[in-house]
Amino acid sequence: MVSKESRVLLLALIMIVLSGCSAKDGRETNNNQAHDMIEIKMLSSWSTDTERGRALHELVNQYNQLRADKVKVSIDINPDWPTYQEKVKTMIAAKQPPDLFNYNFNPNDLSRQNSGQLLNFLPYMDEEWRSRFKPEDLAALTINGELTSVPYEKAGVLFYYNKKLFAKAGITEFPQTWDELFAACEKLKAKGIIPISLMTADDSWHSTNALSYLAAAASGMEVFKVGVSIDTPEMVMAAERLKQLFSYSTDDAIGANYSISSNNFALGNTAMIIDGPWLIGSLDNELQKNIGIAAGPLVENGKAQKGFIITDTYTPWSAGKQESKEKEQAIVDFMKYMTSDEGVRLMTLEGRILLSMDINLGEEELEKAGPVLGQFISVSNSAPESLIQISRVLKPTAISKLPSLIEGMMFDQFDPAGMVRRLNEANQ
Amino acid sequence: MIAKRHIVLYLMPAVIFTLLFFVFPLLYAGYISLQQWNGINEMVYVGLDNFGLVFHDPVFKKAVINTLLWICCAVFLHIPFGLLLALILARKPRGWKVFRVLFVLPNVISTTAIAFLWYFVLHVNLGLVNNLLKMIGLDSLTRPWLADVRTALFAHQLPFIIYAGLTMVIFLTRISAIPSELYEAAEIEGATNWQKDWYITIPLLKSAVLINMILNLTFCLRMFEYPFLMTGGGPANETVNLGLYMFREMITAGRYGVAMAAGLLTIGIGAAVMGTILALGRMTNRRAGI
Numbered sequence: 001m002v003s004k005e006s007r008v009l010l011l012a013l014i015m016i017v018l019s020g021c022s023a024k025d026g027r028e029t030n031n032n033q034a035h036d037m038i039e040i041k042m043l044s045s046w047s048t049d050t051e052r053g054r055a056l057h058e059l060v061n062q063y064n065q066l067r068a069d070k071v072k073v074s075i076d077i078n079p080d081w082p083t084y085q086e087k088v089k090t091m092i093a094a095k096q097p098p099d100l101f102n103y104n105f106n107p108n109d110l111s112r113q114n115s116g117q118l119l120n121f122l123p124y125m126d127e128e129w130r131s132r133f134k135p136e137d138l139a140a141l142t143i144n145g146e147l148t149s150v151p152y153e154k155a156g157v158l159f160y161y162n163k164k165l166f167a168k169a170g171i172t173e174f175p176q177t178w179d180e181l182f183a184a185c186e187k188l189k190a191k192g193i194i195p196i197s198l199m200t201a202d203d204s205w206h207s208t209n210a211l212s213y214l215a216a217a218a219s220g221m222e223v224f225k226v227g228v229s230i231d232t233p234e235m236v237m238a239a240e241r242l243k244q245l246f247s248y249s250t251d252d253a254i255g256a257n258y259s260i261s262s263n264n265f266a267l268g269n270t271a272m273i274i275d276g277p278w279l280i281g282s283l284d285n286e287l288q289k290n291i292g293i294a295a296g297p298l299v300e301n302g303k304a305q306k307g308f309i310i311t312d313t314y315t316p317w318s319a320g321k322q323e324s325k326e327k328e329q330a331i332v333d334f335m336k337y338m339t340s341d342e343g344v345r346l347m348t349l350e351g352r353i354l355l356s357m358d359i360n361l362g363e364e365e366l367e368k369a370g371p372v373l374g375q376f377i378s379v380s381n382s383a384p385e386s387l388i389q390i391s392r393v394l395k396p397t398a399i400s401k402l403p404s405l406i407e408g409m410m411f412d413q414f415d416p417a418g419m420v421r422r423l424n425e426a427n428q
Numbered sequence: 429m430i431a432k433r434h435i436v437l438y439l440m441p442a443v444i445f446t447l448l449f450f451v452f453p454l455l456y457a458g459y460i461s462l463q464q465w466n467g468i469n470e471m472v473y474v475g476l477d478n479f480g481l482v483f484h485d486p487v488f489k490k491a492v493i494n495t496l497l498w499i500c501c502a503v504f505l506h507i508p509f510g511l512l513l514a515l516i517l518a519r520k521p522r523g524w525k526v527f528r529v530l531f532v533l534p535n536v537i538s539t540t541a542i543a544f545l546w547y548f549v550l551h552v553n554l555g556l557v558n559n560l561l562k563m564i565g566l567d568s569l570t571r572p573w574l575a576d577v578r579t580a581l582f583a584h585q586l587p588f589i590i591y592a593g594l595t596m597v598i599f600l601t602r603i604s605a606i607p608s609e610l611y612e613a614a615e616i617e618g619a620t621n622w623q624k625d626w627y628i629t630i631p632l633l634k635s636a637v638l639i640n641m642i643l644n645l646t647f648c649l650r651m652f653e654y655p656f657l658m659t660g661g662g663p664a665n666e667t668v669n670l671g672l673y674m675f676r677e678m679i680t681a682g683r684y685g686v687a688m689a690a691g692l693l694t695i696g697i698g699a700a701v702m703g704t705i706l707a708l709g710r711m712t713n714r715r716a717g718i
Contacts, residue, residue, distance in 0.1 A: 082679055089467045109682065111468040200575075201660045252552045254663055255575030396466075400680035404487075407664035411577050 038330045040073045042100040043088065046351075047079045051281045055351030062346075063337050071330045073100075092117045097320025099331060102152065105314040107226050108395045110143055112318065118148035119319040124332045132339050137356045141316055149316035150335050151356035155276040156309045156380040157209050157389055159294040160372075162287070165193050165271040174294040176306075178217060178241060181297050185248040188271050195248040197273040199261035200410070203391050204403040206261050207253075209274035210245055211406075212310045212390045213296045214238035220303030221387045224394065231424035239409060239416035246410055254410055276312050277354050280372045293375040295383055309383040313392035314356065354380060398427035454695070461688040467678075471685075478689035487665050488690060491673040492697065494581065498651055498669060499701060501585050502644035510595025510640065511633070515625050517596070518603045528600070531593035539587075543657040546587040550574050550658075574659050577666045584658045584667050591647075595640045602636035603629060634716075638709040645705065649698045670694045 042060070046053035060073050078084035088101050089111075097117040112118060125147065130138070137151040161174055169188045175181040185195035198207045215223045218234035246253055250264050265273040266282045273279070283291065295307045317335060322328040337343055344357045349369055354377065366374040391399055402423060409419040461478050463471035482488045513531060517524045534542065549556045552572035561570050573583040606629065614624050652671035655661050661668035661676065668676075670690065678687035 086467075086679055093468050109466075111466045111682070115468045200662060250553075252572060252575065255572060255580075255659065257660070396680065396682040400676055403660070404662060404665045407662050411664050413664055 037069065038071045038324075038327050040071065040099045040327070040331055040334060042073055042075050043078060043084065043098045044075050044102065045078055045081045045084045047077050050278075052278070052347070052351035052353050053077070055347050055353075058350065059338065059343055059346050063334060066337070067330075067333075071334065073334055088112075092320075099322075099327075100317060100319050100334075102315050102317050103149075104312075104392055105141065105149060105316055106392055106396075107140075108393060113143040113146070113148050117321055118146075119321050119328060119331065120146040120148055121150055121319075121332065121335070122147040124329075129336055129339070132357050134356060134358070137314065141314060149314070149318045150339065151314055152317050152339070153312075153315040153353055154356045155278075155312050155354040156376065156383070156386070157212075157274060157276050157312055158309060158376060158379055159272060159274055159296070160265065160279065161272045161292045161294060162265075162268065162270075162290055163292050164290040165268070166292075169193060169271075174292060175297050178214065178297045178299050182241075182244065182248075185245075189248060194250050194264070194270045195272060196245060197261045197265045197270040198246055198249040198253040199256040199258060200254050200403050200407050201257040202403070203399070204406055205258055205391070206274055207242065207246075207406055208391045208402060209310060209389060211238055211242045212387065213274065214241050214299075215390070216308065216310060216387045217296055217299045217302045217304045221308070221385050224387065224390055226393070229424055230394075230427060231420050235420045236417045239419050242406070243409055243416060254407060274310075277352055277373060277376050280352050280370065280376070283372065288370060288372050291372050291375075293372065293379050295379050305384045307379075307383050309380060309386045310389050311386045313388050316356075348377075394423075394427050398423055401426045454692075457688045457691055460685055461692055463685045465684040466682040467684050474685065478683075478685040479693070481686055482689050482693060487668060488673055490665050491668045491670045491690075494655075494668060495649065495651075495670045495694075495697070496701075497581065498585065498588075498648040499645055501588065502648050503641060506588060506592055506644055507595055507637065507640050509589060510592040511599050511630075511637075513592060513596040514599030514603060515629065518600060518629070519621070528597075531596055533593065534590040535594050539653040540657060542587050542590070543653050546584075547574065547658045550583050550586070575663050577663055580659055580663055580666045584654050587654060587658075595644065598640055598643075599633060599636050602633050606632050634709075634712060638705070641705050642702065645698070645701060649694065649701075670697070 044053075044056060046056050048054050048057055057075065060075055064072055078087060084101075085103060088098060088103065091098055092112060092115045095117060097115075103112065122142070122145075125138075133151050137154070138147065141147060141149045141151055159174065165188065166172075166174075166184070169184070169191045171184050171187060175184050188195040196210075198210065199205065200207060212224075215235055215238040218237060219232065222228065223232075223234070224230065250256070250261075250270060252260060252264075256264075262273065262275065262279055262282060264270045265275075266279075266284075266287065268287060280288070295309050296304065298304055298306060317338070319328075319331045319335075322331065338347075339355075339357055341359070344355050344359050345361075345365075347353055347355060348359055348361070349365060352369070352373055361369070361377065366377065369377070391402060394402070405419050405422055408414055409416055414422070460471070462473060462475060464474045464477075465471040517528055548554055550573040552558060552570075552575065555573070557573065558570040561567065571579060573579050610628050611624055614628060619627070650671060651669055652675065655667045655669050655672045656675070659667040661672045671694075674687045674690045674694070677683045677690060
């Protein structure tokens with residue numbers, strides 16, 4: 001017979017094991033505790049050592065003061081974007097979606113929208129709020145008649161060029177065509193200047209930006225359209241030219257990650273880079289005075305219009321469905337504040353991020369924004385057409401293979417046509 | 429004699445934890461490996477399709493080969509190096525205690541920190557290796573060690589060598605248990621140090637070799653930080669291993685079923701290699717009459 005001590009020991013052990021397996025989440029407890037104050041937890045990757053992170057904190061503080069004693073928004077920072085996104089996915093899969101989170105929208109990956117766990121903002125979209133957004137942005141994010149993502153960030157990915165280094169090579173203005181750009185690369189190289197920053201690690205961001213520009217210049221803005229084959233002669237030509245472009249990049253381009261590639265430009269070691277406005281914060285004031293911003297070069301007989309740009313994808317905000325109507329309304333209220341003229345102005349000027357919402361900046365404000373951001377806004381606003389970057393629109397399997405395919409092409413494991421064929425197969 | 433109920437009681441924690449943290453996840457991984465799942469939406473049963481996909485994926489084959497190369501590196505380089513260090517320190521040269529601590533020290537430093545350190549040591553422009561080569565006039569030997577398909581695999585395995593300290597300690601412990609009479613007798617017979625190591629020490633270290641092989645094997649099978657942080661599996665998948673393959677399939681490609689299928693195959697490969705090592709160990713013991 002089992003002794004009394006043994007039974008107690010066994011019971012204690014089972015209790016310990018089961019306590020760790022409790023499925024009860026903190027949300028219910030929080031809801032019960034906070035009868036008066038509605039608490040909204042916002043997940044974000046923007047840490048406070050970045051301009052956008054500081055601006056978001058300021059915006060949240062302003063909102064909390066405005067709604068003192070009624071609503072409190074707190075930010076839970078996960079600086080590592082992939083880990084953050086994985087956490088969001090896990091929370092949605094566990095039917096405990098975050099109150100608020102942002103993500104990279106991909107029309108080829110609608111898993112979040114199809115989960116049925118996200119709040120539909122459409123019933124709250126009154127005329128005043130709707131007027132804040134571009135109709136095409138709302139249309140792009142409306143899936144199956146539901147608007148589960150509020151358009152927010154949609155930044156251009158533009159050419160940064162170092163005017164001082166260009167001048168040293170005798171180049172007075174940014175090339176208008178890819179042929180001119182390669183000629184400029186030759187001139188820069190002849191002067192011992194490395195023409196462009198590229199990379200292949202992680203998501204190969206700077207290289208896939210170049211690939212996107214090359215493909216779009218030839219094929220137009222439909223080149224990466226969902227359901228359309230990317231195995232086209234224009235894409236093969238874009239891959240060939242990307243390979244050529246690598247010969248004008250740094251020794252460490254193959255294998256370099258984002259920070260190495262962007263540092264090469266920020267330190268004045270390279271003359272060009274293709275990146276979003278978040279790079280501006282990494283450029284010192286002296287360098288910023290010599291930076292020019294340009295739209296995409298064209299190709300002969302290409303389908304793109306002069307001044308076209310590539311953009312990062314939408315990085316909208318989504319919210320989990322709420323049991324409490326009050327909390328749901330508080331989330332909508334906060335989103336309206338975030339997308340208000342005041343909120344957008346703060347995030348653009350202080351956070352240096354370009355948003356989907358319209359904003360009219362005066363000359364004084366543009367000047368205050370600094371020499372680079374002003375140009376960035378100007379080039380973005382005057383672009384006649386734009387295309388979302390290739391790494392943001394392909395299927396996740398193709399996106400995961402793209403960096404190694406670029407490396408394989410660079411090491412002659414297959415030719416550019418082989419690279420494009422493999423990419424297209426992964427995108428099926 | 430211990431009562432049966434006590435045996436059951438004492439075994440229960442281990443059984444419960446094994447069921448909870450090994451058997452249940454294994455069964456669940458087996459279940460997911462038969463599904464098409466992106467981590468959020470409903471699972472769709474696809475039978476053995478995920479295994480077929482993994483078997484036909486050249487990157488998976490590369491990952492298996494690279495993982496086996498990691499194991500070979502452990503068995504043929506890492507363990508012999510640890511043994512060499514142990515044989516040297518067993519002679520207790522001056523400062524041997526300091527060296528023993530220095531060799532063991534990397535084992536308490538995070539692999540992430542060491543991976544980053546070596547990333548910069550091997551960096552094409554900033555790296556110590558290339559700058560040293562340039563300093564001694566061997567410019568022609570400089571290269572992007574981690575980004576060249578010919579050197580990346582070897583280069584990203586380099587930091588592994590500094591973990592030889594633990595292997596060395598296991599050998600040292602076993603050496604200290606060898607009766608001194610054996611060495612005294614050998615000395616009387618006029619044996620050199622080399623002969624003493626070869627004919628006495630090394631044959632008596634078989635059990636330590638087996639322990640080190642098992643420990644290094646597990647280290648290599650779950651290796652993730654070096655390829656992830658130093659090369660990202662590149663260039664052109666040249667350094668991808670099974671751990672990184674699973675990570676990519678799950679996190680980047682969102683193919684949880686494929687990742688789980690690869691995970692189960694990794695367990696299978698690990699079990700096969702481990703079984704081979706244990707069988708070899710048993711066979712050696714039987715031959716030696718132990």
